[in-house]
Every structure is written in C-alpha cells, then in structure tokens.
Amino acid sequence: MADTLDLDAYLQHIGYSGPRSPTLATLLGLVGCHTQTIPFENLNPLLGLPVELDIGSLQRKLVGSGRGGYCYEHNLLLAEVLRELGFEVSGLAARVLWGLPEDAITPRSHMLLRVQLDDGPRIVDVGFGGLTLTGVLHLVPGLPQETPHERFRLTSLSEGHYAVQAELGAEWKTLYRFDLQPQERVDYEVSNWYLCHHPDSHFVHGLMAARAAPGGRVTLRNNQLSIWRLGGETVRRTLSSAAELRAALETDLLIAVPDVPELDETLQRLAALPA
Numbered sequence: 001m002a003d004t005l006d007l008d009a010y011l012q013h014i015g016y017s018g019p020r021s022p023t024l025a026t027l028l029g030l031v032g033c034h035t036q037t038i039p040f041e042n043l044n045p046l047l048g049l050p051v052e053l054d055i056g057s058l059q060r061k062l063v064g065s066g067r068g069g070y071c072y073e074h075n076l077l078l079a080e081v082l083r084e085l086g087f088e089v090s091g092l093a094a095r096v097l098w099g100l101p102e103d104a105i106t107p108r109s110h111m112l113l114r115v116q117l118d119d120g121p122r123i124v125d126v127g128f129g130g131l132t133l134t135g136v137l138h139l140v141p142g143l144p145q146e147t148p149h150e151r152f153r154l155t156s157l158s159e160g161h162y163a164v165q166a167e168l169g170a171e172w173k174t175l176y177r178f179d180l181q182p183q184e185r186v187d188y189e190v191s192n193w194y195l196c197h198h199p200d201s202h203f204v205h206g207l208m209a210a211r212a213a214p215g216g217r218v219t220l221r222n223n224q225l226s227i228w229r230l231g232g233e234t235v236r237r238t239l240s241s242a243a244e245l246r247a248a249l250e251t252d253l254l255i256a257v258p259d260v261p262e263l264d265e266t267l268q269r270l271a272a273l274p275a
Helices: 007-014 024-037 055-064 071-084 185-197 242-252 262-271
Strands: 088-096 110-117 120-124 152-158 161-168 171-179 208-213 216-221 224-229 234-238
Touching: 007 024, 007 055, 007 071, 024 071, 024 110, 024 120, 024 208, 055 071, 071 088, 071 110, 071 185, 088 185, 110 171, 152 171, 216 242, 224 242, 242 262
Parallel strands: none
Antiparallel strands: 088 110, 088 171, 110 120, 152 161, 161 171, 208 216, 216 224, 224 234
C-alpha cells in the first residue's frame, strides 16, 4: 500500500457504500461503519511493537492487516478520510477522566475530532475503547444526544472547555475534558511515544480491546471478556488460557492478531491473572 490514503480500500474495508458528499448523513454513516469494523486494541505497545502515526502505516495496519488501534490511530485515519471527502476537520486533545475525580489533572493523552458542518461543529471520536462514540455530537453543552448505543452529552466547564459524558444506568459518567485548540500530528507523536514506552503507561502492561457491535458492545480487559447487549445485561467471562484469549481477539473483537513469537507468552501471562 502506498504512503497515501487509499480511500476506496478504506470504504470497502468498513463496508460503507453511501454518499461521499461532506454532509451529516455521510459523517454518521462513516462513524457507524468504522466503529463496528475497526476495533480498539493495544497489542502493539503491549508486545513492544511500535505504533506509527503516518497515514501509510495507519492504512496498512487498520485496513490492510485487519488490525485495530487506539485513539491516535483511529482518529488520525478517520480525519484523513474526512478531509479527502471535503470535510473541514481539526484534531483536538483531551484529558481522560474515566474512573477519576472530576478535578483530576491528567495528561492530554487522548485525541478527538472537531468536524465543521453547515449548521455548526460536531464532535467525533471513534477511538475511546469500551465507550467509543458511535454517533456524533453537536457542540452544544447540556443537551442529551442519542447515539446508536448510549446517550451522550457535553457539559461546559469554562469558556472553551468541555467534558464528554455518557449516560450509564441512571448516572452521567465523565469520559474526558477537552478544549478547542487545534493539535498537529507532532503533538500526538509526543503523547504516542509516552503511551507506547513509558513504564507508567497502562498500554504497556495490560490488554485492552473493544468493539461496538450493532446490538451492543464487546470489551476485553486482560482476561475478562464482557459482552453487553442493548437493553439487556452484561455477560462476563474469565478466559483461562492463551488459546481462549486468542479466540476472543479473533472472533469477538474481529482482530487479525499479529504473528509474533512473544504473543502466546504474553497471552498466557494474562490468562493466569486473578479473575
């Protein structure tokens, strides 16, 4: 594959055959197909393999090799697709607050997109793991917004600063906070290196994988597989062998796992973790 975007290959891979005009309908269709087809996963940093952010590497991995990736990979690839189709797109950075106090100070380690449409900007994010946004959000604080999965909303923290929240049960849970300062690829390269190499990065210690299916979500955290169906309960299962983990990655998460010598040893170590 060339080191430029192959738009037709990407669209064929995600199964999108709709219009290519820069409209809300096109944006919704692309986001829906992308999130159902390309999973979130951190196998490269977990296995000590590099995560390259140039468009050629992203296309080879996420499209040509049947792999997934994390936020930078997903959103940089989608941003390039959207620009090719005539959308006005800028990359943003966020501080992840999932499971943390609202006032926690965390690195700006997450990427999301701002897409300008004729009737105003939308927030797009196809790379937030088990709660990846499967729709798009009006940049309007306080408005609960429907997606194919959970309801989401934005809250205004201060002028130009927002938080993204998902409605889980009877509660609104904060995923991250962000501002509207555009980021360049070099900004993401710095954080990407940290996430891939620093000993404090959770991406180098444990396995994380997720996929949004039409009727729910599938997540894998180390040896814990969770399958949630829309309107139903979550079914959880502990995977107790490398073979079971590999099967879950390939069948439930739709990941073509890399053929590297250290994979089975890593999966066996994860399978031995306490439930």
